[in-house]
Amino acid sequence: MFMLQNSTSYVTTRHSCLDSQHEQCGSVLYYPGARRCCISWGELISSELGVVYIHQSAGVGDQIRDHTSPEQSRLSKDIGKFVFVFLFDIIPHLTMYTRYNRRGYPERVVESQHLKLDDLRQEAWRIRLKNNYLYIDMPASPRPEFQVSHLKHDTNQTGLRGIKTDEGFRNPGRGSLLWWSLAVGPDEIASAERRLLETTFPDRTEEQVQMQQSFLEKFTTSPAFEQTSRLGSYRFTFPLEEVLEAYSEQFCSGAQPVMRVYETVLYKQEVMYVVLVHSPANQEQFSKYPLLTDDPNSVCTYRDGCFIWRPEAMSGTHRYKLVLRRDEMQMDAVPVTSCPQFYVWDHVAVALHVDEQVLNFDADRLRENLMWCDEGIAAISHGFNNFPEAEKFVRELWSDNPSPLQKA
Template sequence: MKRQKNRRGYPEDSVEGRHLKLNDLKEEASRARLQNKYLEKENIPTYPRAEFHVSHLNHDTNGSGCSGIRKDNGFKNPLKDSLLWWSLDVGPDEITSAERRLLETTYPDRTEEQAQMQQSFLEKFATSPAFQKSSRLGSYRFTFPLEDVLRAYSDQFCSGAQPVMRVFKTTLHKKEVVYTVLVHSPADQEPFSHLPLLTDDPDSVCSYKDGCFIWRSQAMCKEHGFELVLRPDEKQIKAEEVWYEQYYVWDNVAIALQVDGQVLKFDPNRLRENLKFCEKAEVTIAYEFQNYQEAQTLVADLWPDNPSPLEKAEEPAETKQEDNPNVSDSVE
C-alpha cells in the first residue's frame, strides 16, 4: 500500500490498479503494517452484499464551485488537477431493484405468495453516506445521466470515440473505502496502460455494462444496527435489530475523468435543470455550506433567466436522519 496525502491534505493509503474486496484489503493493510481499528473489526453483524445498477452520477460542490461551473458552463478540477471527480447517484429506486435481485438470487424458486409476504429490508442497511441525500462536499449537487456524461466526454475529449475505463485504485481512509474508476481518452493509452481495463466481470467490485455502473458494495452501513437473517423455510430475508450498534468501514465508488485541467462543458440550461440543494452531512470534508435561502439567492443570480425555485435533494422519510451534534469523528 502506498501512503500519501490527498488533494485536501488528508492521509490516505491506496493500492493502484486493483479494486480490493475487504478481506484482500485487510491482508494488504496487514502486510503494510497499517493499523485501522475499523477495518480490523471482527464479528460485525451479517449484512447484505447487494449489487446496485447505477445510471446517474453526482458532482457535489460549494458556492464558489457552483459559480465557477456556471461561469465555465461545465466542470473542471479547480486545483488544475488532471482529474474531474463524480460519485454514483444511488437512490431508492436502485435500492429497491438491488433488493429484488438479492431475493431472486437467494431464493429463485419462491412462490408468488412468499414474494408478496416479503417485507423491505435493504433500506435498513443502506445507511452510509453513499446512500444519503446530504452532502459532505457542499450545498450544491449536479446530477446527470451517466450516458450523457460519457457522451459529452466522448465528443469533447475523445474525438467521438468510446472512452476507456480502467480500474484505477482502492483507497482506504479512516472509515471509508473508495473504489475509483478512471475514464480517459483512447489517445491517452500509454500513460495508463499499466492499469487493468474495467470489464463486466460479475465477481468484480465495480463493472460497467449496458449504460450502468454495477457496484457490488462490500460495506454499505454507516453503523451496523441490524443483522441480515435468512429464513429458508419461509424463503424470506429479514433485517433484525441488534442490541448494540457497531461501526465498521463503509465503501463507495468514485469516477475520475481525465480532463487535463480542461472543462467538460454542458448547456447552461441543463446545468440549472440538473442542480439541487443539499443539506450538510453530519460529518463533512469541505467547510463551505449555505442554507437553502442563501443557495436559492446564489442560483437565482447565476441563472437569472430561470425563476423556478431551487429543488432540494430530500432524504426519503423512512431513512432521514437527524443531525448529531455529538459527532466528533474526522473525515478524510
C-alpha cells in the first residue's frame, strides 16, 4: 500500500467514511479546509492510491506534463477559469496504531518516523481519528531552530526517593527505556530568536537590529517551555554531553551511543517526537528505526553536542500571530482578534535504552542538579509537593548536603 503526499490540503477517495465532517465534490472526498474542484477521481489518475495534495494553481491552458516518473508525477487539469496543479510523491504507507501507557492514557503511535504536522494530520485523518486540536489551522507562527544542550527528568516524591536510593535513573515500570526531555529555557529562546532574525533578514542595519522587539517568548508558551512540571515537583537538569558520556561509559563500553528516529506519539493535544539512544551492541535489535541524521528538514537532529529542534507548534493556546514587516525587516507578535485558538503542541523526548539497569550518577551530582518545580497546567501525575514540603523531603534524603533547594 502506498500513499501520495505533499504540502497543503488533501483529498481522499475513501467514500465509505462520509459523515457530517466530510464534503463530497464529484467523486473526490475532502477533509474540512481543503480547496474544492469538481473533477472525478477517474479523470485525475487511474489508481487506488489514497491521498492527493493540492499543491498550487496555474494558468488556464496548462496541460499534463512530466508524467513519466513513477516516483513523482505533475498533473494539471482545466476546471472552469482555473487550473489546479497536483504534485505527487509516492511514499510507503504509514501505519498509526493505538496503545495505552502505564498511566492509562491512549497513545496514537507511528513508529520509525518523526512526522511533521501536515503528515501527522494526514495519517490521523486516514484512520478516521477524531481530534479537534490537530485538524484546525493555527495562526501564523515563527519557525525557529532551538539548539538544546541540556536534558531534564521530572519525577514525584516516590521517584525521587528511588533515584536517591539507586544513585541514578531507571525505568520505574517494566519497560526498558529511561525518559528525558529537552530543557529549553529563556537563554535557548533568546538565541533561537536571534538566529531566526539573522536568517530571515540577513541584511539588517544596526538601527533595525536595535528597533526589533522581542517576540518569540510570546509563542513559546506550551508545557515544553514552562518552568512548571506535569510529572512531579522534582526536576533533574543535566548537560546533554554529561548524560551521553555517562551512558557511553556504563552501557557502551566507552563507545559512541547510537541515536535513532524512534516514533511519533499523538495524544489529545500533545505531539511527542522520540529519539532513541542505545548501545552499538544493540544495533540488530533496533535496526528497523532509521538513524538520526543531520537533515535540515527534520524535526530533530543532533549536532556538536546539542539537539537541534525545529518545532511547528510551540503554543498550544494561540493568543498571537506572527507578522513579518519585510520593508522594515522586523518580526512582530500581534494579538489575535478572535478568541484564543487551541491547537496541538509538540516537544522532543529522549529515550535511553537501559533494560533493567540504572544510569548512575554521583549522589552529590544528583543533588547539585535537583530543583523544585511548581505544578503545571494539565498535570498527568499526582502527589505534588509545595516548596516547604519539598525542602524538608530533600534534606531528609541528602542529610549530609546542606545546599539550599533551588526553584526552577
